[in-house]
Amino acid sequence: MSKLYYMFKNYLVFFLMVIIMNLHAQDMNWINESRNRLEKELISKYGESQRARIQRGLDQVISFWRSDDGDSSVFEDFVMNNFAGNNETMDAMFSRMENLLEKLYGHMNEIKVEFRKQVDLDRGPIFTFDEIFAGYSPGAHISEDFFRNKLAFVILLNFPLTTLGERLDNGDKWSRRQWAEVRLAQRFSKRIPSEVNQAVSEAEAITDQYISEYNIYAHHLLDENGDRLFPAGMKLLSHWNLRDELKANYLDKKDGFAKQKIIQKVMDRIIDQTIPQIVINNPYVDWNPYTNEVKVTDVYDFGEPKNPIKDVSNIPESDNRYEMLLKAFQASRKVDPYSPTAPTLIARKFDEEREIPKERVKAMLEAILTSPLVKEVARIIEARLGRPLEPFDIWYNGFRSSVKYSESELNKVVKSRYPTIEAFKEDIPNILVKIGFSKESAQAIASNIVVEPARGSGHAWGGGMRFAKARLRTRVGKDGMDYKGFNIAIHELGHNVEQTISMNEVDHYMLNGVPNTAFTEAIAFYFQSRDLELLGLSKPAEEDRVMKILNDFWMTYEIAGVSLVDIEIWEWMYAHPNANASELKQAMLNIAKDIWNKYYASIFKQVDVILLAIYSHIIHSFLYIPDYAIGHIISHQIEDHLSKFKHPGSELERILKLGCIAPDFWMKLATGSPISADALLGATERALKTYKSK
Numbered sequence: 253m254s255k256l257y258y259m260f261k262n263y264l265v266f267f268l269m270v271i272i273m274n275l276h277a278q279d280m281n282w283i284n285e286s287r288n289r290l291e292k293e294l295i296s297k298y299g300e301s302q303r304a305r306i307q308r309g310l311d312q313v314i315s316f317w318r319s320d321d322g323d324s325s326v327f328e329d330f331v332m333n334n335f336a337g338n339n340e341t342m343d344a345m346f347s348r349m350e351n352l353l354e355k356l357y358g359h360m361n362e363i364k365v366e367f368r369k370q371v372d373l374d375r376g377p378i379f380t381f382d383e384i385f386a387g388y389s390p391g392a393h394i395s396e397d398f399f400r401n402k403l404a405f406v407i408l409l410n411f412p413l414t415t416l417g418e419r420l421d422n423g424d425k426w427s428r429r430q431w432a433e434v435r436l437a438q439r440f441s442k443r444i445p446s447e448v449n450q451a452v453s454e455a456e457a458i459t460d461q462y463i464s465e466y467n468i469y470a471h472h473l474l475d476e477n478g479d480r481l482f483p484a485g486m487k488l489l490s491h492w493n494l495r496d497e498l499k500a501n502y503l504d505k506k507d508g509f510a511k512q513k514i515i516q517k518v519m520d521r522i523i524d525q526t527i528p529q530i531v532i533n534n535p536y537v538d539w540n541p542y543t544n545e546v547k548v549t550d551v552y553d554f555g556e557p558k559n560p561i562k563d564v565s566n567i568p569e570s571d572n573r574y575e576m577l578l579k580a581f582q583a584s585r586k587v588d589p590y591s592p593t594a595p596t597l598i599a600r601k602f603d604e605e606r607e608i609p610k611e612r613v614k615a616m617l618e619a620i621l622t623s624p625l626v627k628e629v630a631r632i633i634e635a636r637l638g639r640p641l642e643p644f645d646i647w648y649n650g651f652r653s654s655v656k657y658s659e660s661e662l663n664k665v666v667k668s669r670y671p672t673i674e675a676f677k678e679d680i681p682n683i684l685v686k687i688g689f690s691k692e693s694a695q696a697i698a699s700n701i702v703v704e705p706a707r708g709s710g711h712a713w714g715g716g717m718r719f720a721k722a723r724l725r726t727r728v729g730k731d732g733m734d735y736k737g738f739n740i741a742i743h744e745l746g747h748n749v750e751q752t753i754s755m756n757e758v759d760h761y762m763l764n765g766v767p768n769t770a771f772t773e774a775i776a777f778y779f780q781s782r783d784l785e786l787l788g789l790s791k792p793a794e795e796d797r798v799m800k801i802l803n804d805f806w807m808t809y810e811i812a813g814v815s816l817v818d819i820e821i822w823e824w825m826y827a828h829p830n831a832n833a834s835e836l837k838q839a840m841l842n843i844a845k846d847i848w849n850k851y852y853a854s855i856f857k858q859v860d861v862i863l864l865a866i867y868s869h870i871i872h873s874f875l876y877i878p879d880y881a882i883g884h885i886i887s888h889q890i891e892d893h894l895s896k897f898k899h900p901g902s903e904l905e906r907i908l909k910l911g912c913i914a915p916d917f918w919m920k921l922a923t924g925s926p927i928s929a930d931a932l933l934g935a936t937e938r939a940l941k942t943y944k945s946k
């Protein structure tokens with residue numbers, strides 16, 4: 253697609269939205285007349301050089317102004333009093349706003365940290381009121397308040413709203429200040445009525461609930477001979493536990509294959525909705541997924557039922573799954589009219605959250621899916637399995653590194669080094685020096701990090717303003733930190749280092765952070781992968797690295813197909829907004845089969861497989877799946893770059909100071925090339941060579 257067309261399309265969409273929104277406001281007929289009068293007045297006051305800014309500012313304000321914001325005289329007074337018509341006023345306005353918003357967002361973050369401490373930290377019983385504090389979001393109404401007191405309109409009058417197309421076309425010519433202004437305006441690029449936000453939260457809650465109760469009781473699955481293959485007491489949440497059980501069965505040489513087959517059959521029936529309603533979340537019936545027969549069980553691995561089931565039928569679930577996805581879609585659509593620069597959920601996900609155009613993401617996914625390396629890796633997997641591939645082998649996880657240290661050996665090393673949480677905290681400067689930071693930087697970064705005992709396995713929470721502490725929450729047992737805890741803590745430390753540098757050392761507050769979540773995860777995984785070296789143990793051997801890369805490549809190949817299913821089903825819903833659940837199901841089956849037939853059938857020698865559609869995220873996560881694939885791609889690119897440095901600390905500091913500019917520009921300034929799958933493909937090619945030479 254040509255650049256011009258892209259820009260034209262974006263402008264067209266934007267102005268169409270402006271017109272549509274104005275038509276809604278029947279009682280705002282005055283606004284265009286006011287606009288034209290103000291335009292003339294402002295140009296005569298501030299000069300021809302301000303014409304473009306004046307026009308843009310007026311259009312932006314009008315696109316969000318509602319009749320209850322005020323009549324023509326309120327509107328005209330507002331514009332005349334708040335347009336910054338010269339550089340001096342603009343500079344003052346921008347720097348004061350940036351400073352005050354930093355205080356606002358930063359302190360809101362501090363309040364949230366405090367309100368959640370009782371539930372997040374390991375500090376005794378949680379009372380009901382603690383949970384209410386934890387669920388309270390002090391910043392939730394900032395946007396609404398700022399439209400009401402008109403600060404949002406001041407920003408929209410003076411700073412540019414942009415589409416992703418404009419940011420990508422012009423962003424490399426923008427100064428840091430221009431980028432910061434763009435980010436400032438973006439914070440107010442939507443004015444979503446609270447009832448619409450409410451509808452979205454309700455859809456999130458209801459789809460979440462549906463997914464979270466979708467358990468299969470594995471001991472009650474009967475194989476073709478009527479035998480139970482799975483142990484008593486096994487409850488598998490779809491799809492995560494089903495998939496992980498399938499993966500674990502590669503180690504079961506006796507029944508593993510039969511168990512994997514039966515799980516695939518269960519998944520098929522969930523996707524095509526022939527699964528009997530009664531077997532979902534119910535340990536009191538036995539089910540043969542091959543024949544679809546259901547009967548009352550006489551094996552009680554979850555206690556006896558309160559109300560014994562008498563007769564059962566295999567009446568299917570009847571498209572509830574797709575009813576849920578429709579709810580997610582219908583709620584998302586309600587936001588569209590209030591989001592002029594990204595008027596679909598697809599645009600909000602790709603253009604705003606990821607800031608990588610959908611077509612580019614698709615092209616990267618296809619680069620993986622059509623790579624000749626797939627066939628080579630598939631052959632190796634077949635050889636390792638000693639059988640032809642089955643469709644469920646998209647989840648093959650047998651590229652394991654040789655185990656050099658046992659878990660108990662590692663636990664011993666970590667426990668003696670970190671008997672207390674304080675011991676770990678004190679060692680952070682040394683850890684950072686080992687990662688390659690100078691002594692001074694290591695000290696400065698470490699002094700910004702607070703280490704606290706987590707209630708869960710651990711997490712990292714950055715500050716919301718400069719020099720607010722980043723928090724590392726980790727678990728240390730009574731007898732010291734164990735290896736698992738250390739491994740997670742190093743991952744979280746990676747997040748804290750990123751959070752600290754990209755907040756404290758970035759030139760503009762509005763540019764703090766990294767372009768999207770894939771970047772912070774990449775840094776965290778980079779830290780985590782060096783955990784053995786940090787313990788003074790020998791680095792993973794070349795062979796371990798090769799296995800890890802082949803595993804990453806195969807995982808990316810799998811999730812790339814799932815990502816395409818996720819993208820295409822949202823495209824289909826937007827193209828068929830009035831479809832019902834059964835039409836949506838049919839579309840899902842067609843899309844899953846098409847993508848399978850295009851990218852997997854020749855590798856697996858089977859057609860029309862629907863397995864890619866099993867992911868629960870497709871139903872309840874609003875187009876989240878592509879983040880996994882993008883994450884693998886970005887992670888390899890950053891790791892590839894950092895591996896060129898013997899002491900990558902100072903390089904990390906340099907690239908983390910780039911802040912949250914668009915991902916491609918970030919990657920170009922960091923590594924010399926835009927985001928692409930080349931690093932992962934290159935690493936896989938090298939890994940294959942090494943693998944074959946053994």
Ligand SMILES: [Zn+2]
Pocket residue numbers: 743747773776
């Ligand atoms: Zn993480």
